[in-house]
Amino acid sequence: MNHLYLTRKERKAIILLLTLLSVIQLLNLLIKYQNSTTNREMKMIMVNHEKQVFDTVSVSNIDFENEPKPIKPIKVKEPKVQTIDITAIKAPVAQNKLKPTTDKLAIVIELNSASPEDLKTLKGLGPVLSSRIVKYRDMVGGFHSKEQLKEVYGLRTTLVDSLSSQLMVNKSILRKLNVFTASEEQLSQQYFISKYLAQKIKRLIDSRYTQIDSKETFIKLLNYDPVKLEKVLPYLCFEKPADKD
Amino acid sequence: MPACLLCLTFAIGIVLFDSLDIQLEYYQIIILYTTIIFTSLSCLFIYKYKFSCLVLIPIIMTLGLLRSHQNVSLAKDHYSLTQTEGCFSGRILDIKEKQSHLELKLKVDSVGDFLKIKSSGKLLIYWRTNQKYIPVGSRVVFKTNLLGFKENPNPSAFNYKRFLERQGIYHYTYLDQEELQLYDSEPLIFSGLFIAIKNRIEFLIENHVKRQDAISILKALLVGKKSQYLDQLKKPYITSGTVHVLAISGLHVGCIAGLFLFLLSKFKQSYILLKLFITASALLSVWTFALISGFSPSVIRASSMFSILILSNLTKKKTSVMNVLFVTAFIMLYTDPNMLFSISFQLSFLAVLSILLFQQSVRDLLPSYNSRIDVILDLFAVSLSAQILISPISVFYFNQLSIIGIFLSVLIVPLTAIILKTSILGLMFSFADFLTGTIFYLAEQLVVTQNTLVQYAAKLEYACAENLHLTRAELVFCFLIITGFYLAKPRLAPIIISSLIILNIIATRCLLNQLIKPSSPEVIAYKISNKIAQDLVTKDKLFSIWSEDIETKDYEFNIRKNQLSYDYSDHYIIPLSLLSEQDITFEWAKTKVLISTNPERNTQDYYNYVWDLSKSLINSKKKQSDFNSYSNIKQQSKLK
Numbered sequence: 001m002n003h004l005y006l007t008r009k010e011r012k013a014i015i016l017l018l019t020l021l022s023v024i025q026l027l028n029l030l031i032k033y034q035n036s037t038t039n040r041e042m043k044m045i046m047v048n049h050e051k052q053v054f055d056t057v058s059v060s061n062i063d064f065e066n067e068p069k070p071i072k073p074i075k076v077k078e079p080k081v082q083t084i085d086i087t088a089i090k091a092p093v094a095q096n097k098l099k100p101t102t103d104k105l106a107i108v109i110e111l112n113s114a115s116p117e118d119l120k121t122l123k124g125l126g127p128v129l130s131s132r133i134v135k136y137r138d139m140v141g142g143f144h145s146k147e148q149l150k151e152v153y154g155l156r157t158t159l160v161d162s163l164s165s166q167l168m169v170n171k172s173i174l175r176k177l178n179v180f181t182a183s184e185e186q187l188s189q190q191y192f193i194s195k196y197l198a199q200k201i202k203r204l205i206d207s208r209y210t211q212i213d214s215k216e217t218f219i220k221l222l223n224y225d226p227v228k229l230e231k232v233l234p235y236l237c238f239e240k241p242a243d244k245d
Numbered sequence: 246m247p248a249c250l251l252c253l254t255f256a257i258g259i260v261l262f263d264s265l266d267i268q269l270e271y272y273q274i275i276i277l278y279t280t281i282i283f284t285s286l287s288c289l290f291i292y293k294y295k296f297s298c299l300v301l302i303p304i305i306m307t308l309g310l311l312r313s314h315q316n317v318s319l320a321k322d323h324y325s326l327t328q329t330e331g332c333f334s335g336r337i338l339d340i341k342e343k344q345s346h347l348e349l350k351l352k353v354d355s356v357g358d359f360l361k362i363k364s365s366g367k368l369l370i371y372w373r374t375n376q377k378y379i380p381v382g383s384r385v386v387f388k389t390n391l392l393g394f395k396e397n398p399n400p401s402a403f404n405y406k407r408f409l410e411r412q413g414i415y416h417y418t419y420l421d422q423e424e425l426q427l428y429d430s431e432p433l434i435f436s437g438l439f440i441a442i443k444n445r446i447e448f449l450i451e452n453h454v455k456r457q458d459a460i461s462i463l464k465a466l467l468v469g470k471k472s473q474y475l476d477q478l479k480k481p482y483i484t485s486g487t488v489h490v491l492a493i494s495g496l497h498v499g500c501i502a503g504l505f506l507f508l509l510s511k512f513k514q515s516y517i518l519l520k521l522f523i524t525a526s527a528l529l530s531v532w533t534f535a536l537i538s539g540f541s542p543s544v545i546r547a548s549s550m551f552s553i554l555i556l557s558n559l560t561k562k563k564t565s566v567m568n569v570l571f572v573t574a575f576i577m578l579y580t581d582p583n584m585l586f587s588i589s590f591q592l593s594f595l596a597v598l599s600i601l602l603f604q605q606s607v608r609d610l611l612p613s614y615n616s617r618i619d620v621i622l623d624l625f626a627v628s629l630s631a632q633i634l635i636s637p638i639s640v641f642y643f644n645q646l647s648i649i650g651i652f653l654s655v656l657i658v659p660l661t662a663i664i665l666k667t668s669i670l671g672l673m674f675s676f677a678d679f680l681t682g683t684i685f686y687l688a689e690q691l692v693v694t695q696n697t698l699v700q701y702a703a704k705l706e707y708a709c710a711e712n713l714h715l716t717r718a719e720l721v722f723c724f725l726i727i728t729g730f731y732l733a734k735p736r737l738a739p740i741i742i743s744s745l746i747i748l749n750i751i752a753t754r755c756l757l758n759q760l761i762k763p764s765s766p767e768v769i770a771y772k773i774s775n776k777i778a779q780d781l782v783t784k785d786k787l788f789s790i791w792s793e794d795i796e797t798k799d800y801e802f803n804i805r806k807n808q809l810s811y812d813y814s815d816h817y818i819i820p821l822s823l824l825s826e827q828d829i830t831f832e833w834a835k836t837k838v839l840i841s842t843n844p845e846r847n848t849q850d851y852y853n854y855v856w857d858l859s860k861s862l863i864n865s866k867k868k869q870s871d872f873n874s875y876s877n878i879k880q881q882s883k884l885k
Contacts, residue, residue, distance in 0.1 A: 022282045
């Protein structure tokens with residue numbers, strides 16, 4: 001127990017040391033607080049400015065007219081997260097070069113309207129990949145699902161899966177061809193439709209125009225490789241023109 | 246011994262804060278500090294030192310608590326309060342080599358995409374090894390989305406999240422080469438000097454030493470470099486309980502300091518200037534060595550102790566080594582309270598404390614013959630006395646207790662000291678190529694001899710008691726017993742303790758296991774990414790139902806520690822492919838479930854099914870061959 005015993009001198013020394021340490025800590029704390037309050041004031045001004053920019057942007061609800069199912073709410077793990085469509089806030093952000101930094105914002109990007117610059121903001125997408133995605137989208141006429149990103153050369157499946165929570169697809173923007181009105185040449189220009197398929201579709205439409213009233217009958221009558229057809233179908237629409245009826 | 250009380254009480258304050266998870270407001274901290282100041286001042290001036298030591302205890306404890314609160318609470322300018330995604334810039338502090346990637350520790354200095362906001366904090370960057378190497382000290386800028394660490398949900402598993410939080414790291418990110426911009430690759434002038442010295446030493450070792458194992462070990466000894474190859478070499482050292490010689494600590498600092506102490510003792514009082522010069526150069530060389538070797542807690546401890554001792558020697562003050570030890574501990578804990586939870590700090594301090602407390606008593610128990618044999622007996626006494634406080638810690642963290650290490654240290658420690666001194670000599674003569682070559686050849690041969698010796702010792706059957714387990718409560722219990730013995734009879738204590746310690750650990754476990762033995766069987770489902778591993782514990786049997794892709798690494802990190810906490814006599818490993826999922830019905834039952842990642846699997850029916858299957862498997866000898874594929878893992882998880 002003699003290790004824990006203190007003589008009067010030692011007690012005096014320790015109490016002096018403790019007082020000194022506490023005073024230093026207290027002063028340190030006060031100085032830090034002083035600095036942080038001035039910092040905070042500055043930050044508040046900045047935040048207010050950002051807020052003004054942010055408030056001018058109304059977060060619009062996108063109409064999904066042609067969408068058969070309502071879009072599921074995006075699952076975000078963090079509790080205090082707002083989801084905002086970047087198409088809506090894109091313009092002001094670009095003009096003011098400001099990004100809200102105080103709140104955690106999980107920015108969701110709409111694939112069919114995003115520019116390479118928008119895509120570049122996503123983790124894992126560099127300038128090459130994002131421009132490649134846009135190039136592919138323009139070539140095929142838009143993405144009909146997030147999974148379609150996997151078809152882009154150089155995009156790993158794992159990356160697409162990890163990005164999926166930050167992406168959404170607006171199918172209404174898809175470049176669609178009406179099978180009843182499109183010419184054979186127009187059809188064959190579609191990325192997924194071969195010349196042979198275009199010919200086959202046109203022949204079918206010409207011969208059995210009256211029988212085809214829906215997507216299902218079209219698939220049935222066309223009698224084509226279902227795997228290949230599945231890729232094509234999102235880009236086709238089946239609306240009979242009024243005058244032909 | 247004033248520092249003893251100061252340090253111990255301060256440490257208790259830190260532990261209290263950590264276990265109680267106290268959150269204090271700004272004004273509460275100020276009130277507490279003010280109270281401390283007023284109490285201390287009133288003690289000084291009103292009571293005129295007539296107060297008891299007990300008054301000091303709450304004051305020091307509160308100070309410890311406040312200090313660790315200040316350390317843990319995020320600074321007002323911490324980057325995460327501004328943003329966790331966007332632009333970050335900072336300086337690389339440290340690089341750790343891993344199997345397929347590098348772990349870069351970054352000190353953030355500013356954040357913000359367009360407005361640079363001055364910030365603080367640390368974060369981890371995972372960097373693939375095949376990418377461009379970024380040197381320590383370089384300034385980088387990158388844009389990323391930071392991710393938070395996830396806690397390992399498996400019972401008794403190592404909490405990596407907590408471990409990093411104690412170092413002030415809360416986020417990590419993966420970066421590609423094109424995502425990161427290097428601003429200036431030139432490191433700071435001060436640390437650049439140490440990096441240059443380090444590189445020069447590494448270059449000299451690589452140039453003069455031929456064998457790869459000798460290069461790795463010499464680099465570890467001289468500059469504290471850790472490599473993948475060294476990890477393999479370390480295994481026999483760990484088994485034989487001599488791994489402490491590879492970690493730079495008091496032994497290494499002592500080797501350098503010893504030379505200066507020897508010189509100091511030769512000069513008499515009249516040469517004050519010379520004494521001053523030697524002291525200054527000793528301090529310089531010791532701290533240079535500490536900086537080169539990476540500034541680990543054990544090196545800081547050794548260097549600080551040496552500095553205090555040599556300075557007090559200069560001023561002719563009477564010092565006690567124990568007091569110096571506690572003063573050093575207090576200074577280290579005051580600067581970084583989280584250091585208390587570092588294994589390196591704990592082992593380093595307890596080893597020295599143990600030697601100081603018990604060495605003399607242990608030596609008194611050993612006979613003395615002539616001076617030559619006495620040297621060996623002295624070393625043995627040091628080695629044995631160090632084990633007294635180290636062994637419970639070793640069992641708690643590493644689940645093993647090296648028995649041969651106590652005897653082997655008598656040989657290995659002087660050998661390492663000779664290797665160190667030889668290589669330092671080699672470095673000093675680096676201007677003469679031939680001389681350095683010869684000296685390093687000698688060092689290489691010594692390292693090879695040491696390796697062979699250690700490998701041979703590690704292969705001995707009872708070299709190491711493996712698969713031991715201690716809970717936190719049992720660890721505290723062990724220390725209480727040791728303290729009790731020490732306070733009761735300091736002279737007799739060591740021999741009783743050293744023999745009792747091993748018995749104590751095993752007996753406590755057995756006793757507690759008998760008392761708290763699970764009456765109903767338990768199913769433990771481990772969470773290992775996309776792999777299924779479940780343990781079924783009955784009174785004396787353990788069935789492990791694992792999918793085929795469970796690797797030794799998964800077992801070590803997630804399963805082993807929890808399995809060791811159970812007391813079982815038979816262990817069977819059943820490949821998951823032998824079970825069919827169709828038989829499982831989803832229903833909760835009486836089975837006690839500790840943790841579940843697949844709750845639907847923890848059902849009574851499932852348990853019954855596995856039970857029947859295991860019985861049939863054990864009975865039929867034919868199917869037991871299926872277990873052989875797991876021989877590697879099974880061997881490690883063998884019976885205690």
